[in-house]
Amino acid sequence: MMDLKYTEILRLNNDLxxxxxxxxxxxxxxxxxITNQFNEIFEYVLRSEGINAAVTSGDYDNIVQDAIKYNKSxxxxxxxxxxxxxxxxxxxANLMDSESTEALISKVCSEIDFTISNLENASLVVxxxxxxxxxNHTNLRSNNFDVICNKLNNYLEQxxxxxxxxxxxxxIFAKISVTRSVDFRxxxxxxxxxxxxxxxxxxxxxxxxxxSVKGKAKKALIxxxxxxxxxxxxxxxxxEKIEISGKTKSGVVFEExxxxxxxxxxxxxxxxxxxxxxxxxxxxxxxxxxxMSIRNxxxxxxxxxxxxxxxxxxxxxxxxxxxxxxxxxxxxxxxxTGYIKDILPQxxxxxxxxxxxxxxxxxxxxxxxxxxxxxxxEDDIKTEMYLQQAKRxxxxxxxxxxxxxxxxxxxxxxxxxxxxxxxxRISQLTQKTNQFNLTTFRxxxxxxxxxxxxxxxxxxxxxVKDKYGDSGITGVCIVNMEYENASADIDSMLMSCRxxxxxxxxxxxxxxxxxxxxxxxxxxxxxxxxTFKNEQxxxxxxxxxxxxxxxxxxxxxxxxxxxxxKRKEIDYIKINYGKEN
Amino acid sequence: xxxxxxxxxxxxxxxxxxxxxxxxxxxxxxxxxxLRHMHLITGLEEEFETTFTEDEIVEMxxxxxxxxxxxxxxx
Numbered sequence: 001m002m003d004l005k006y007t008e009i010l011r012l013n014n015d016l017x018x019x020x021x022x023x024x025x026x027x028x029x030x031x032x033x034i035t036n037q038f039n040e041i042f043e044y045v046l047r048s049e050g051i052n053a054a055v056t057s058g059d060y061d062n063i064v065q066d067a068i069k070y071n072k073s074x075x076x077x078x079x080x081x082x083x084x085x086x087x088x089x090x091x092x093a094n095l096m097d098s099e100s101t102e103a104l105i106s107k108v109c110s111e112i113d114f115t116i117s118n119l120e121n122a123s124l125v126v127x128x129x130x131x132x133x134x135x136n137h138t139n140l141r142s143n144n145f146d147v148i149c150n151k152l153n154n155y156l157e158q159x160x161x162x163x164x165x166x167x168x169x170x171x172i173f174a175k176i177s178v179t180r181s182v183d184f185r186x187x188x189x190x191x192x193x194x195x196x197x198x199x200x201x202x203x204x205x206x207x208x209x210x211x212s213v214k215g216k217a218k219k220a221l222i223x224x225x226x227x228x229x230x231x232x233x234x235x236x237x238x239x240e241k242i243e244i245s246g247k248t249k250s251g252v253v254f255e256e257x258x259x260x261x262x263x264x265x266x267x268x269x270x271x272x273x274x275x276x277x278x279x280x281x282x283x284x285x286x287x288x289x290x291x292m293s294i295r296n297x298x299x300x301x302x303x304x305x306x307x308x309x310x311x312x313x314x315x316x317x318x319x320x321x322x323x324x325x326x327x328x329x330x331x332x333x334x335x336x337t338g339y340i341k342d343i344l345p346q347x348x349x350x351x352x353x354x355x356x357x358x359x360x361x362x363x364x365x366x367x368x369x370x371x372x373x374x375x376x377x378e379d380d381i382k383t384e385m386y387l388q389q390a391k392r393x394x395x396x397x398x399x400x401x402x403x404x405x406x407x408x409x410x411x412x413x414x415x416x417x418x419x420x421x422x423x424x425r426i427s428q429l430t431q432k433t434n435q436f437n438l439t440t441f442r443x444x445x446x447x448x449x450x451x452x453x454x455x456x457x458x459x460x461x462x463x464v465k466d467k468y469g470d471s472g473i474t475g476v477c478i479v480n481m482e483y484e485n486a487s488a489d490i491d492s493m494l495m496s497c498r499x500x501x502x503x504x505x506x507x508x509x510x511x512x513x514x515x516x517x518x519x520x521x522x523x524x525x526x527x528x529x530x531t532f533k534n535e536q537x538x539x540x541x542x543x544x545x546x547x548x549x550x551x552x553x554x555x556x557x558x559x560x561x562x563x564x565x566k567r568k569e570i571d572y573i574k575i576n577y578g579k580e581n
Numbered sequence: 582x583x584x585x586x587x588x589x590x591x592x593x594x595x596x597x598x599x600x601x602x603x604x605x606x607x608x609x610x611x612x613x614x615x616l617r618h619m620h621l622i623t624g625l626e627e628e629f630e631t632t633f634t635e636d637e638i639v640e641m642x643x644x645x646x647x648x649x650x651x652x653x654x655x656x
Contacts, residue, residue: 007592007624014595037623184620185635196623275609 001045001204006037006196009461013044020052025214027053028070031079032061034192038079038199051214060191064111067118075124075210078115082130082149084191090135093145101315105148109155116159123444124213124373125164126206129153133170134193137178162424163446165209165373172201189301208371215431215433215442218348218369219326220300221264222316224309225275225282227332228352229294234281245291256360258293260367269370270300270320270386274312274329279304300386309336310343320386321435321497323533328369372428373444385498390467406502407572409466413507416454416461416473416578425473426461429494432534433476436505437494438526438540456481462508464499474499475508481521488516490526493540500536507573509544515577526558586647589624593617606643618642625651 004012025046029035039055046053058066063080070076083090085108096104109326119125132149160166173181176197181336186192194202211217226233231250232242243251244258265271271294275282282304286296301320303312317324324346331337332352341349350366353359416422427445434440443451451457458479464471474496480489495505516524526541528534530553542548545566546558584598585625591598594612607613619634622638624632625647631654633641641647 005624007589007628008618010592010620011596034616034619035582037620185638189635190615190619192619196627353604 001048002197002200006041009044010040010091011559013040013047016044016047018045020050021053022050025051025053025075025210026073027055027075027077028058028066028073029055029077029079030058030063030066030070031081032063032084033079033081034060034186034190035079035194035199037192037196038202041196041199042077042203045207046210049211049214049216051210051216064114064118067115067122071119071122073122073127075213076119077121077206078127080128080130081143081193082132083135083193089148090132090145093148094143096144101144101148105151105155108152112156114160116164117159119163119190120161121446121450122163124209125157125161125447126167126209127160127164128167128169129156131170131173133173133311134178134182154487163444165206167206169202172205176201205368207366209373212371212373213431213442213444215434215440216325217372217432218269218328219322219432220270220316220320220328221274221370222263222272222274222301222313222327222329223261223276224329224331224333224336225273225285228330229258229273230276230285231356234277234285239281239285239289244289245293246501247291250356251291253359255291255293257363259358260363262293262298264338264367264370265298267370268372271298272301272303272316273299274303274309274316275304276309277304277450288455297384297387308340309340313340313344313347321500323434328366330363366390367561373431385469387472388471391468391518403572409468409502409503409572411502411507411573412465412576413462413504413511413573414465414576414578415508415511416463417457418457419461419578420449420452422461422473423452426459426476429461429473429476429496430492433494433496434531436496436500436537437492437531437534438490438537439492439529440494440531440534441492443492456483458488460512462504464502464504469500471496475504477512479510479512479516481519483520485523485527486521487523488521490524493526502573503570504573505540506544506568507570509565510567510570511575511577513567515564517562522562524560524562526560528556528558530554582651583648585628586625586644586651589628590621590644590647593621593624601644603645604643629654 027042036057039057043053058070063078067076086092086104093101101487125293130149130152132146136146150452156166170174180194181198182193183195206237208217223229229255230242234242243254245255246252261271273282277394285292286294286299301316303316305312313324313327313329317327324344328348328350329340330350330352334351337351340347348369350362353362423445423474427443427448430441430443448459451459458481460477460479461473462475464475476494477490478492480491482488526546528538528541530538541558544560545564546560548556549559550557587598587601590601595618596610596620622633626633629651633650637650641650
């Protein structure tokens, strides 16, 4: 993208705009400078990820008022240029006495407050932090312009809502230089400041936020072992010769790589292995080698064998119940990386650089592939949960039939209704769940919050426990209630892949139907909207006795008279009803 | 050079190359407003690897004038 000419972007963007289908993703840019050239570049970046984006600008220098006008947009981006808070602030600031400085700051702070409150219910807001760098990067001492900048940023940090992501645009200046970020030719005549190159870098920088919201973030980082987690070939050099830590010249790089992986793992990214090696040799290194940072319990899935890597990556995707496009695979071999790119183009493939010192930075520069807007407790314990899953899978082999296995798990489901503490996790599940998801509607925290408070919606979330551990909140069902008609409509029904295959969904529906009957509901409507990934729930409602009343290629509408519900008792799952907040 | 200029204009204003003639200007093209003019300048600067002065930018208000400006720069 960075090497495309501007006119090429305009042309490609236009073509994509004509061919993309699916829900519009509306982005509004609010700004006190002219930023129009950003719109089509950002549109192109999103459209090339398959997001049917439309980017428009609010009125020039009308941020506070437009914040109300556009608060229904899927995304609001705010370019609030420090130098144009008042005309010429970059020089006027340095002649201001402390009184007028304070007056200006308090005026802007109140504008920030208005903007934040006007955008309180907006789905997502990307807000660029103020910066004085463009005008002041050659000054040895800070001046009043810097002081104003810092105070406003501190205020912003304190006040920003949960739906806000603050962006350090100075990181973009750091990457491409201030000189290449701004073009003063248009600043004085038309109040346009930034260059095409800046807009391209900025678009790439913030794109992971939108990808995360649209369920396109990567979920697992899969390493080869030899020359990828350590220097050397275990099978040939032996455990004593491979270099893993700062004790050796090349090892230092691998120690850093392993620790970056651990950092990602703490943020909920699954670390896995896909390597041609003897499994017991690798286990010895993972368990016993004193220089390893990554240990066996940090690894969520292991495919260490002599099968080809495409087969192994496919198995990883199946066993973890995540799409191939959620995987990032790292290998040092030209052959293996080329092979996977060829056979499994959905997988993101990274090759260990020939210059080893570039390796940690390569992983770091791909960090944002895993970016997650809401960080939740479930992310922190994810590897643990995947490991429990592996244990459960082992347990499965010991039983002949699945029912007796499930009975042995002591499954327990707790359903929570409209609990505001769970909003971040519920929103995250709507954004990340692709397979067991009947409608795949994506919702932000602000959306969920408005459902919970509108009085006509049941936002049900459930957690699943068994004797191996707690999966955390792993299921969501959003039901729109029409009490006056004694009917209800299921807007969303989804379950994390971690709890699929245990008849949890049936036990949950047994609960749901009773719950709705108690609330005076007789008729329940539901729909299935087909995507590339949710084939497995195509017949879900049919299996529960819903009548399909309308069907096309992409969706099915269902209705169920509650007294016709085909109840299938699942006596081995205990259902609890958590209390309402 | 004619072709390269017209290609840039066609991309920026989202019209066919054949619709552009000597007199094509902000008056004859709906999309050619002051904001799009910036897009046009950016497109031409990238295409011809040059930088226009402020005076040139405000002058280049039809196809003929764009052509002459670029010609004068000996590109």
